[in-house]
Amino acid sequence: MAELTLRAVRKSYGTVDIIHGVDLDIADGEFVVFVGPSGCGKSTLLRMIAGLEDITSGEISIGGRVVNDVEAAERGIAMVFQTYALYPHMTVRENLSFGLRMNGNPRADTDRRVARAAEILRIDALMDRRPKALSGGQRQRVAIGRAIVREPEVFLFDEPLSNLDAELRVQMRVEISRLHSELGTTMIYVTHDQTEAMTLADRIVVLRAGRVEQVGRPLELYGNPTNQFVAGFIGSPRMNFLAAETIGTIGGGTRFRLVNQGGAVIVLPLDRPPAPGEAAVIGIRPEHVAPAGAGDCDLPLTLDVAEHLGSTSYLYANTQAGEPVVVQAAASDGARAGERIAVSIPAAQALAFDAQGERLR
Amino acid sequence: MRRRNITAYGFLAPYLLIFAAFWVWPIIYSFWLSFLFTRRQPWTFNPNTTWGRLVEDPAFWNALKNTLVILVVQVPIMIALATVLAVLLNSTLLRARGLMRFAFFAPVVVGEVAYAAVFRLIFSEDLGFVNKALAAIGLPEVAWFSSPTAAMALIIMAVTWRWAGYNAIIILSGLQSIPDDVYEAATLDRVSPVRQFFFITLPLLKPVILFCVVLSVIGTMQLFAEPFLITNEGGPGSATETLGLFLYLQGFRVLNFGYASAVAYTIAALAVLISLLNMWAGRERA
Numbered sequence: 228m229a230e231l232t233l234r235a236v237r238k239s240y241g242t243v244d245i246i247h248g249v250d251l252d253i254a255d256g257e258f259v260v261f262v263g264p265s266g267c268g269k270s271t272l273l274r275m276i277a278g279l280e281d282i283t284s285g286e287i288s289i290g291g292r293v294v295n296d297v298e299a300a301e302r303g304i305a306m307v308f309q310t311y312a313l314y315p316h317m318t319v320r321e322n323l324s325f326g327l328r329m330n331g332n333p334r335a336d337t338d339r340r341v342a343r344a345a346e347i348l349r350i351d352a353l354m355d356r357r358p359k360a361l362s363g364g365q366r367q368r369v370a371i372g373r374a375i376v377r378e379p380e381v382f383l384f385d386e387p388l389s390n391l392d393a394e395l396r397v398q399m400r401v402e403i404s405r406l407h408s409e410l411g412t413t414m415i416y417v418t419h420d421q422t423e424a425m426t427l428a429d430r431i432v433v434l435r436a437g438r439v440e441q442v443g444r445p446l447e448l449y450g451n452p453t454n455q456f457v458a459g460f461i462g463s464p465r466m467n468f469l470a471a472e473t474i475g476t477i478g479g480g481t482r483f484r485l486v487n488q489g490g491a492v493i494v495l496p497l498d499r500p501p502a503p504g505e506a507a508v509i510g511i512r513p514e515h516v517a518p519a520g521a522g523d524c525d526l527p528l529t530l531d532v533a534e535h536l537g538s539t540s541y542l543y544a545n546t547q548a549g550e551p552v553v554v555q556a557a558a559s560d561g562a563r564a565g566e567r568i569a570v571s572i573p574a575a576q577a578l579a580f581d582a583q584g585e586r587l588r
Numbered sequence: 589m590r591r592r593n594i595t596a597y598g599f600l601a602p603y604l605l606i607f608a609a610f611w612v613w614p615i616i617y618s619f620w621l622s623f624l625f626t627r628r629q630p631w632t633f634n635p636n637t638t639w640g641r642l643v644e645d646p647a648f649w650n651a652l653k654n655t656l657v658i659l660v661v662q663v664p665i666m667i668a669l670a671t672v673l674a675v676l677l678n679s680t681l682l683r684a685r686g687l688m689r690f691a692f693f694a695p696v697v698v699g700e701v702a703y704a705a706v707f708r709l710i711f712s713e714d715l716g717f718v719n720k721a722l723a724a725i726g727l728p729e730v731a732w733f734s735s736p737t738a739a740m741a742l743i744i745m746a747v748t749w750r751w752a753g754y755n756a757i758i759i760l761s762g763l764q765s766i767p768d769d770v771y772e773a774a775t776l777d778r779v780s781p782v783r784q785f786f787f788i789t790l791p792l793l794k795p796v797i798l799f800c801v802v803l804s805v806i807g808t809m810q811l812f813a814e815p816f817l818i819t820n821e822g823g824p825g826s827a828t829e830t831l832g833l834f835l836y837l838q839g840f841r842v843l844n845f846g847y848a849s850a851v852a853y854t855i856a857a858l859a860v861l862i863s864l865l866n867m868w869a870g871r872e873r874a
């Protein structure tokens with residue numbers, strides 16, 4: 228059993244605080260993805276779990292055992308590095324077996340584990356090559372293989388796919404997913420690619436500047452973000468944010484005026500409406516913007532750029548005051564730059580945030 | 589294209605002329621000299637007095653033996669020491685790293701005469717610091733300049749002192765090219781730091797160490813300043829006479845240019861041969 232718990236984990240370098248108290252419970256066998264912008268502390272957090280970095284305060288436990296003072300080597304974890312970190316002078320076979328050989332693991336067992344890892348990752352044919360003679364994707368497989376043979380209780384991945392090209396990335400993503408269902412081991416995976424996060428994770432941890440912004444299942448984060456940061460981070464293209472002002476309430480709804488839209492008004496059902504006059508932000512995903520008349524708040528827009536991808540089109544448009552709005556439309560062929568288009572926001576899909584970016588509910 | 593080539597060679601010409609006059613020509617000329625009897629004017633073609641003499645001259649064999657002894661003892665000790673120094677210099681625990689690096693490199697910059705004088709002083713048999721220190725801890729004093737073995741040890745220590753830091757700096761650059769995450773991966777693979785050194789660091793340093801060995805072999809084959817300045821022209825007797833010193837004595841004391849040229853070519857050939865052997869022994873196996 229390898230559930231993992233972080234309690235008020237902090238990290239400072241000198242006087243600079245990098246991680247500001249992270250609490251997290253990860254269940255045995257769960258696939259958790261840490262996602263967040265560059266420099267938010269994802270790698271630092273992962274390396275603290277691995278024991279490669281000291282924690283300044285707080286408590287980390289793996290499988291019920293507090294590991295604050297346990298050496299990295301004794302934590303029962305394996306890590307796959309962004310740079311692969313293969314041993315350059317060893318063949319693939321030697322790379323895979325090195326740790327086991329150094330620890331006096333019986334020869335037959337080592338061979339068995341190496342053969343199994345090679346089979347899982349389909350690298351049998353490469354076993355006698357040096358890392359230098361491998362492609363990026365093959366190296367990454369070897370790096371994962373090296374983690375597999377250790378039969379760890381927890382796998383840590385630090386942006387394992389960021390050095391690969393787009394196509395290979397998709398392919399490896401599928402393989403990692405398959406690996407998780409095959410091994411059933413707890414995995415923590417760091418990425419700043421929200422697509423990877425959405426497709427791989429049982430649960431996503433969104434980090435910003437050393438703080439956890441939200442933890443939840445992928446669709447939960449997508450549909451019910453707790454703040455503007457998470458709403459903007461999850462989903463591609465990102466959610467549109469329109470500046471608004473609270474006008475008052477009507478029936479069970481709160482009325483917002485879209486300030487950059489010549490006073491268009493949208494009514495959202497909120498339990499705790501903000502005071503009239505307060506600034507707010509209305510969020511709507513590009514895929515939820517409806518054709519004119521089909522929503523609850525019509526917006527006339529000027530088209531800036533249209534991207535036609537075949538199955539779908541992305542229209543990059545501006546409001547009257549030049550506020551950008553992205554619209555995902557069913558394959559529309561006609562739209563040209565400079566054209567005026569009309570769309571509509573369905574109130575049921577729109578989210579409201581206060582001036583600090585917190586979700587209004 | 590052609591005009592540009594001519595311009596380029598025009599700029600290179602002064603250097604090429606000097607290189608030809610003071611390098612290429614002497615090298616060719618000395619090869620010719622090595623077949624001449626040069627003790628009497630006019631010089632005559634007589635390889636028996638040069639190459640022929642070489643094989644049966646006990647003084648040459650003595651110098652060759654001394655040189656090889658120094659080579660076999662000094663180079664491995666120095667390279668091992670340099671590797672240890674490099675690892676220490678690379679350690680995150682070390683304070684004032686910049687200063688340390690300079691300190692280890694400094695002996696190379698010190699003039700040969702000055703450094704030889706200091707070694708003579710501190711190893712001086714009745715006044716020297718080393719013998720006083722030995723006496724202070726109850727050990728017998730050593731006749732550094734009158735015992736053949738001790739004099740040899742002195743030369744080896746001096747050369748090691750002078751060049752270990754230099755090699756350490758080269759090895760350090762090799763160490764720094766090994767990425768940290770390889771060690772982190774090894775740590776997670778439960779490989780102890782000592783084993784990391786032997787199974788990761790050393791194999792990855794092999795090309796750099798080989799480079800240092802080859803440089804040191806070439807340097808030691810030409811060893812001259814230390815026996816000339818520290819042990820009084822290869823003393824006691826000719827116990828520390830090296831090939832380089834033997835060449836100098838033949839060429840510029842006895843003025844036997846033909847014989848000295850033959851010795852010079854022998855030194856160069858041996859240096860090449862030993863270096864090739866090293867490279868062959870340390871070659872990258874596929």
Ligand SMILES: Nc1ncnc2c1ncn2[C@@H]1O[C@H](COP(=O)(O)OP(=O)(O)OP(=O)(O)O)[C@@H](O)[C@H]1O
Pocket residue numbers: 240245263264265266267268269270271272419
């Ligand atoms: N040794 C260090 N000393 C001081 N600050 C550091 C050190 N290592 C990392 N940091 C800082 O800690 C913060 C988090 O770094 P970290 O590498 O964890 O980010 P990350 O989320 O992994 O980013 P990326 O997506 O770019 O990999 C950064 O602001 C970084 O500058």
Ligand SMILES: [Mg+2]
Pocket residue numbers: 269270271386
């Ligand atoms: Mg990182």
